[in-house]
Amino acid sequence: MTDRPNIDPQEWELRCDLAAAYRLFAHFGMDDLIFTHLSVRLPGKDHRFLLNPFGYLFDEITASSLIAVDPEGHAIEEIDEAKINNAGFTIHSAVHMAREDAQCVMHSHTTAGMAVAAQEQGLLPLNQMSMQFFGRTSYHDYEGIALDLDxxxxxxxxxxxxxxxxxxxHGLLTTGRTVGDAFYExxxxxxxCRLQVAATQGGxxxxxxxxxxxxxxxxxFESFEGKGRRPWAALKRRLDRQSPDYAT
Structure with missing residues (x-):
């Protein structure tokens, strides 16, 4: 149950989903201490979105600890003096404001993701998992830590x-119409990326x-509508058994 009853049910559901995604990032080893971010756009036309408070480990994130920010990077409500990371704001605000379908945006700094990001050919269609991204993966050149709004x-x-x-x-970025879809991606x-690193090290x-x-x-793969829905429901059931405090 939420201890913030002023939050409407639709927003609370989004908060619970995003907090679940943070916990699952930690579970699958896709976190990076207190760095990188996952965000979800809130209902309405003002482009507000939820972001993690800077300084929290991903397995500490709860639905009520997430911070709502506006498109200019201002926290709508500070929680226990928690702040946001400006680098995370730059990347996530850009995508949320430009892509109506990008309800959720996820960014990672994993070893495998950063390794492939440093390889000249990028992601290769070496297996069924990677083939779903064939011709559907974008690339952005590194410009330094993402602090420049330009x-x-x-x-x-x-x-x-x-x-x-x-x-x-730098790493990986995915979007989705739901938190579950972005997590699936x-x-x-x-x-x-992990499979590519393993295959290219095989000699x-x-x-x-x-x-x-x-x-x-x-x-x-594109023909499978809502392909993230069933895996996401299953993963949330795991969290409900193992660490249900994410939804507090």
Missing amino acids: ERERLVRDLGDNSAMILRH MYYLEQA QKVVMPPDSVAEHTASQ
């Missing part, structure tokens, strides 16, 4: 209409499928 325009331009982007020398983008030449097969596979 970078927002270039981030949005490079992302285009895709739901997955590799930030060169991030989980499998991360898995694709043998990797075999690439024909582009036609990779495109066909990606199209098959």
Whole structure:
């Protein structure tokens, strides 16, 4: 139960989903101490979104600890003097304001994701997991720590209409119409990067499928509507058993 009864039920549900995503990032080893961010847009036309308080580990995040911020980076309500990370605000505000379908935005600094982000060819269609991103992954060149608001325009331009982007020398970014969809994209983008690192370290030449097969596979994945819905429901059931305090 929430100890903040002034929050309407729709917002509370989004808070619980986003807090669950933070806990699952930690569970799957996709967190980076107190850094990187996951965000979700709040209902309404003012582009407010929820972001984690800077300084909290991901397995400490709860629904009530998330901070609502406006498009200018101002916290609508400070919680226990918690602040937001300006670098996280720059990236997430850019995507939320430009893409109506990007209700949720996730960004990671994983070893595998950053390794592939440093490779010249980027993500390769080496397996079924990675083929779903074939021709559907954007790239954004590194410009330094994302503190410059001018970078927002270039981030949005490079992302285009895709739901997955590799930030060169930086990490991974995914979007989704729901928290579950964005998490599904991030989980499998991360898995694709882990598999690529493993395959290229094997000492043998990797075999690439024909582009036609990779495109066909990606199209098959696209035909699955709401593909993140069932995995997300299952993952939340796990959290409800193992760490139900995320929803407080």
